Amino acid sequence: MSTFEELGSHSMVSEMRSAVSTTPLSHVQLACTHQYCAFPLNGNELCIWNTATLQEQPLILKGHHQPITAVALKNDGRQCLAYSASQDYVITWNIHECTQAAHQGLLPRGHVIGMLLGTVQHLGVHPNKQLMAACANARVFILNSKREEILTELVVHLGPVTAAEFWCDDLLISLSEDRTFSIWDYRLQHLIYQSGIISAFPLLKLYIDAENKQLITGCADGMLRVFSLAKEHNFRSVCLINLQNEKHKFCKIIEKSEQNGKPDKKSSAKDKSSKYIVDTGLPVLHIQKCAQQNQEYNIPLYGNSVCFWVGSSTDLLLVNLANSEVEAVLHFKDYDISIQLAGSVSISSKSGERDVCLIASMFGSKISLIKFDTHAYSQIQKLELQHFGPGTNLAIVSSDPLLLASPLRCELPKKKHTLKPNGLQTKMKDQPLVFHNKIKSSGYTTAPRMKMFSPKTNIKTSQLSKVKKEISSGTRKEYPLDLQVPCTFHKQITLSNMPTSACDIQYSGDGMKLACGLADNSLLVFSSTFIGEPAVFTGHNGAVNGFGWSYDRNWLVSTADDRTVRVWNVKNSVSALVLGKELFCRAPGFPQFYYMDKFILLSSGSEIQLVRYYLDDCKDEIKRYKQKSVCKPVHTIHMESAVEITGLSAVNDFYSYIVLAAGSNRDVEIFDLNIGTRIATIPDVHSRAAHQICQNKGSAFSTQGAEAYNLFVTMAIGDCLKLWDIRTLRCVRRYEGHLNRYQSCGVAISPCGRFITCGSEDKCAYIYETRASTYLQKLPEHSESVINVAFNPSFPQLTTCTLDGKLQTYVP
Numbered sequence: 001m002s003t004f005e006e007l008g009s010h011s012m013v014s015e016m017r018s019a020v021s022t023t024p025l026s027h028v029q030l031a032c033t034h035q036y037c038a039f040p041l042n043g044n045e046l047c048i049w050n051t052a053t054l055q056e057q058p059l060i061l062k063g064h065h066q067p068i069t070a071v072a073l074k075n076d077g078r079q080c081l082a083y084s085a086s087q088d089y090v091i092t093w094n095i096h097e098c099t100q101a102a103h104q105g106l107l108p109r110g111h112v113i114g115m116l117l118g119t120v121q122h123l124g125v126h127p128n129k130q131l132m133a134a135c136a137n138a139r140v141f142i143l144n145s146k147r148e149e150i151l152t153e154l155v156v157h158l159g160p161v162t163a164a165e166f167w168c169d170d171l172l173i174s175l176s177e178d179r180t181f182s183i184w185d186y187r188l189q190h191l192i193y194q195s196g197i198i199s200a201f202p203l204l205k206l207y208i209d210a211e212n213k214q215l216i217t218g219c220a221d222g223m224l225r226v227f228s229l230a231k232e233h234n235f236r237s238v239c240l241i242n243l244q245n246e247k248h249k250f251c252k253i254i255e256k257s258e259q260n261g262k263p264d265k266k267s268s269a270k271d272k273s274s275k276y277i278v279d280t281g282l283p284v285l286h287i288q289k290c291a292q293q294n295q296e297y298n299i300p301l302y303g304n305s306v307c308f309w310v311g312s313s314t315d316l317l318l319v320n321l322a323n324s325e326v327e328a329v330l331h332f333k334d335y336d337i338s339i340q341l342a343g344s345v346s347i348s349s350k351s352g353e354r355d356v357c358l359i360a361s362m363f364g365s366k367i368s369l370i371k372f373d374t375h376a377y378s379q380i381q382k383l384e385l386q387h388f389g390p391g392t393n394l395a396i397v398s399s400d401p402l403l404l405a406s407p408l409r410c411e412l413p414k415k416k417h418t419l420k421p422n423g424l425q426t427k428m429k430d431q432p433l434v435f436h437n438k439i440k441s442s443g444y445t446t447a448p449r450m451k452m453f454s455p456k457t458n459i460k461t462s463q464l465s466k467v468k469k470e471i472s473s474g475t476r477k478e479y480p481l482d483l484q485v486p487c488t489f490h491k492q493i494t495l496s497n498m499p500t501s502a503c504d505i506q507y508s509g510d511g512m513k514l515a516c517g518l519a520d521n522s523l524l525v526f527s528s529t530f531i532g533e534p535a536v537f538t539g540h541n542g543a544v545n546g547f548g549w550s551y552d553r554n555w556l557v558s559t560a561d562d563r564t565v566r567v568w569n570v571k572n573s574v575s576a577l578v579l580g581k582e583l584f585c586r587a588p589g590f591p592q593f594y595y596m597d598k599f600i601l602l603s604s605g606s607e608i609q610l611v612r613y614y615l616d617d618c619k620d621e622i623k624r625y626k627q628k629s630v631c632k633p634v635h636t637i638h639m640e641s642a643v644e645i646t647g648l649s650a651v652n653d654f655y656s657y658i659v660l661a662a663g664s665n666r667d668v669e670i671f672d673l674n675i676g677t678r679i680a681t682i683p684d685v686h687s688r689a690a691h692q693i694c695q696n697k698g699s700a701f702s703t704q705g706a707e708a709y710n711l712f713v714t715m716a717i718g719d720c721l722k723l724w725d726i727r728t729l730r731c732v733r734r735y736e737g738h739l740n741r742y743q744s745c746g747v748a749i750s751p752c753g754r755f756i757t758c759g760s761e762d763k764c765a766y767i768y769e770t771r772a773s774t775y776l777q778k779l780p781e782h783s784e785s786v787i788n789v790a791f792n793p794s795f796p797q798l799t800t801c802t803l804d805g806k807l808q809t810y811v812p
Helices: 095-103 243-259 272-276 374-388 463-473 706-710
Strands: 004-006 013-020 036-041 045-050 059-062 070-075 080-085 089-094 111-115 120-125 131-136 139-144 150-155 161-167 171-176 181-185 190-194 203-209 214-219 223-228 237-242 286-289 307-311 315-320 325-331 342-348 355-361 366-372 488-494 502-507 513-518 522-527 535-538 544-549 555-560 565-569 574-579 588-594 599-604 607-614 630-638 645-650 658-663 668-672 677-682 690-695 711-716 721-725 730-735 747-749 755-759 765-769 775-779 786-791 798-802 806-811
Touching: 036 070, 036 080, 036 355, 045 080, 059 095, 070 120, 070 131, 080 095, 080 120, 089 095, 111 139, 131 161, 131 171, 139 161, 139 171, 161 203, 171 203, 203 286, 237 243, 243 315, 243 325, 286 342, 307 342, 307 355, 325 374, 502 544, 502 786, 502 798, 513 544, 522 544, 522 555, 555 588, 555 599, 565 599, 574 630, 588 645, 599 645, 607 645, 658 690, 690 747, 706 711, 711 747, 721 755, 747 786, 755 786, 765 798
Parallel strands: 120 161, 544 588, 645 690
Antiparallel strands: 004 013, 013 366, 036 045, 045 059, 070 080, 080 089, 089 111, 120 131, 131 139, 139 150, 161 171, 171 181, 181 190, 203 214, 214 223, 223 237, 286 307, 307 315, 315 325, 342 355, 355 366, 488 806, 502 513, 513 522, 522 535, 544 555, 555 565, 565 574, 588 599, 599 607, 607 630, 645 658, 658 668, 668 677, 690 711, 711 721, 721 730, 747 755, 755 765, 765 775, 786 798, 798 806
């Protein structure tokens, strides 16, 4: 005998109905839609709840002699069908006809479509055709859902099949406890793909995202795996999500937010401390796509943000597949729900309506129906996640004026002269041997005239306006935004006679030159066509660990392990400025020109130093050995708790106040040099410290929207690539596929902002599209691990550099 109670509520999460069965319902497939819910009751009875009309009495359907082990629902718009399976029968029920029969006092009847198939663990219904897949032991039976007929019997797995779903018209995907999945053409009984063993635990649930052509599988140990179903991808793995780790990270952030004094949000939670207890086991009991998609981000930048509800034994997790993070956690213990530990879960999500979840108890025999507002619930928890957020919206392209006390207003001190009271200088000038006040000088003190006419070369012209003029005149072309990714091998160059690694490779802003910093203490500058010998820059007494181009393409700044900084004249390969060891407590790194070549930005230990400089480009043969170039550190910023800065990035091609720094504490800190202080922190960016930050800096030859410059990429050893948006301080997409276990591989963003390229230890380079989760191209056949990559800013050209010092270029 079962007892029903209605628990209607207007709260954000509420229990609408509950029932008690005489037999346990754990690990039994349940079915739930926004119109009906179906579950076994008292062993061999099928109970149907109308979720739209809670006052309506439940519909009890009898026809099985053995306990029901699997239930499914299908609504094709005209009628709603329920399917139930046990060891004796598989029965189809027309809910509308059965309801009418019950109202007339008649016994509702179904149609038997299968007999004595064995213990059926899962029923999968074809969305278009009248077909059903019944998973019994190690077999999958394809049944006709209208009459008793076994169309096909598929046998491929070594263990019991736990789930099977139809994909397209003629394909079927199945999971098994043997820890593999298979893809069948069931019509031809042809096995298309059989995976290897992908887990140490049984695979329990699957979901096919037909829109994005992805397969999502859930495991008994709480691992969510995503595979690409695109034909050209050959069912490759897209991402692996550890739900327990992501849940722990999410709860830790909310706990930290509350400890920082954030106001407590209204909720019906009984015990908030239960949020932060992470269970040892987190089996995946159900996967369902969330219809209330996140519209927070500008979708054209990095694609759709697709979220899924994952049901586990203790809670429901809202997982964003784009960034592999948990967006919200609904704990059963926090609400007035009669079931605290679930053994079976079924979720239904519909746009514009509250989501519905059917839960069966793990150890008891109780079943409960709850409704919750996904949008409101996730928005409340997102507010709690903003513990690191600044008071105003961040942006790389700032609209605020430069403050009067800003460090960016610092200038070099002018030379002081001691003057007499009458204004004359105390020191007399050198005069010619024949001196007359009223006679014109013979010119002994003037420099010898080498040329009759010499043009003015010190006129400062905007490089951007020069590029625009070249593009408009037709001498240079604008970077094509719709061109294919450069993936065709073009040329290979060896940097040195001996295998020598490079710390970095960078193109100049006009794309005409490529610079390489080598471990043999030198810098090489090639023509982008790699015709002729490179220019060699020598002077460091240690391996070059970083360098950067100036905006006007005439200067290079480099740092080395000898604790010096050098600024080089690209035209004559001469060092114009040397900063000695006395200025730095530790070896400097990540040097770059900043604020349209007004400053030099670099790191030393946990410090970020802003250096104002003046470069003397004197061509006088007598005075050229007397260096008049000067510099002055004008501002120093320390990272909060990091021992060392592991990555530094800022924009030099236009005026921007923002500087990004990654530290050994695994955080990324954001500094505003207009006010000269830290304004935001992103904690735990990777599992290890990020070794590179790469911003979308665009190019003078391409046009992007202002919001596109707010994207940046981080990369860490032993972890994936992550794409971040500085406006929200959130990871918006992650990319997996490359191998990065012990080498600090490089990453680069294309001038058009569409592609991200990174190196890999498997002697390949990987090209990702910004709006996709898996790699677009794989560039193989390198001689060693690819540790550096660079895009040419002026035309489609990609250059990679290997660990043994070989450059390879690629074109479309």
